[in-house]
Amino acid sequence: MAIEKHNTPMLDQLEQGPWPSFISGIKRLRDQHPNERINKVTNDLLGQLEHSYETRKGYWKGGTVSVFGYGGGIIPRFSEVGKAFPESKEFHTIRVQPPAGNHYTTAMLRQLADSWEKYGSGLVTFHGQTGNIMFIGADTESTQSFFDDINDYGWDLGGAGPCVRTGMSCVGGARCEMSCTNEHKAHRLLLNNFTDDVHRPALPYKFKFKVSGCPNDCQNAIERADFAIIGTWRDDMKVDQAEVKNYIAQNGRQYYI
Ligand code: HEM
Ligand code: SF4
Structure with a gap:
């Protein structure tokens, strides 16, 4: 009609x-x-x-x-x-x-x-x-x-109001070579721990977690969250110098730059 x-x-x-x-x-x-x-x-x-x-x-x-x-x-x-x-x-x-x-x-x-x-x-x-x-x-x-x-079939509501809000994590270790931490585990742990505080607003104001696997911070956790989780490298940088030399010999300095 x-x-x-x-x-x-x-x-x-x-x-x-x-x-x-x-x-x-x-x-x-x-x-x-x-x-x-x-x-x-x-x-x-x-x-x-x-x-x-x-x-x-x-x-x-x-x-x-x-x-x-x-x-x-x-x-x-x-x-x-x-x-x-x-x-x-x-x-x-x-x-x-x-x-x-x-x-x-x-x-x-x-x-x-x-x-x-x-x-x-x-x-x-x-x-x-x-x-x-x-x-x-x-x-x-x-x-x-x-x-x-x-x-x-398995989906749950997010947060709205003065509560713990919906968390997010970057694609991280699943696809990204920059990943320095287990983003999805961190997200999951937070979610499991705070689910009650997401669904029943009991805080004076909203509170947000976001998880990024490295300082590129694809989740914009720094700007978006009260509690930003950013993966970092915890040791000295490890570079296989011999392998780098091989790579440059093969591909040329210009390609490497
Ligand atoms: C200086 C004041 C404000 C700041 C700094 C601010 C900041 C933010 C931030 C950072 C987010 C994203 C949160 C996240 O990623 O989880 C957000 C979302 C949102 N804000 Fe604000 N906000 C402000 C004022 C307001 C006002 C006055 C309103 C409405 C009258 C509002 C309505 C919303 C809504 C509806 C969303 C969710 C949008 C969506 O999920 O698509 N905000 N705000
Ligand atoms: S924040 Fe880092 S680890 Fe996560 S997707 Fe972006 S670059 Fe990859």
């Missing part, structure tokens, strides 16, 4: 230029997704956003939404103009923790996407600045259903 699309002249301008456009992405969900619920939700989402641009005001307010047993992990968003845009009037974000080193299989990604298209808007960010997968746009009831679904 065709839906009545909102006019979005201001948003349309954001589709111009060389960069991928989040507006084109949302329009794809509106125009091409086979699920009519998703078409309608994203249509009203675009309508509200255009309205915000016209009036220069944001119309999302917070609230309290959670899943059973958890005190955080959901960012509640209720629309103040829900009467005009009813399909997206509840548009909560669900934060889900990434695996250590962001190791996914395509099967995992497809399974997550299928669950999200069943319950949510179809919009996802891999990953937000916090490191979480951000599943953006579910109503209050579907938030619980989506969580139950993905929790059943």
Whole structure:
């Protein structure tokens, strides 16, 4: 069934230029997704956003939404103009923790996407600045259903609010020759130890751990975290000078430089 699309002249301008456009992405969900619920939700989402641009005001307010047993992990968003845009009037974000080193299989990604298209808007960010997968746009009831679904096959919510937040680790020893420590073990130990403090906010303020395997700090742990874990080399540098000489003899000085 065709839906009545909102006019979005201001948003349309954001589709111009060389960069991928989040507006084109949302329009794809509106125009091409086979699920009519998703078409309608994203249509009203675009309508509200255009309205915000016209009036220069944001119309999302917070609230309290959670899943059973958890005190955080959901960012509640209720629309103040829900009467005009009813399909997206509840548009909560669900934060889900990434695996250590962001190791996914395509099967995992497809399974997550299928669950999200069943319950949510179809919009996802891999990953937000916090490191979480951000599943953006579910109503209050579907938030619980989506969580139950993905929790059943092994995923857990991330942190939100004054709690220990979602940790991240770089790809590290799995693929990177710079690695000086076991990033994924550190991440896993922290996660196991602090899981209670992630899910039940009990601190006066948020607290973040991020793990980088070497001082290149691909996780930006220094900037992003309160507790940055950076692998370092603990001994004198060890260089096999004979091997370096061989290498230069073979490949030439220019290549080496
Ligand atoms: C000087 C003030 C602020 C600083 C220094 C700051 C810093 C940060 C940092 C470092 C992160 C990334 C955390 C991580 O990687 O885990 C972050 C995330 C975030 N901050 Fe702030 N922030 C400030 C103010 C605010 C304000 C005023 C808001 C909202 C009104 C806000 C909303 C957010 C949100 C929503 C995220 C998560 C984004 C995502 O995951 O995609 N921040 N902030
Ligand atoms: S922080 Fe270091 S070990 Fe980790 S991915 Fe970056 S370069 Fe490699």
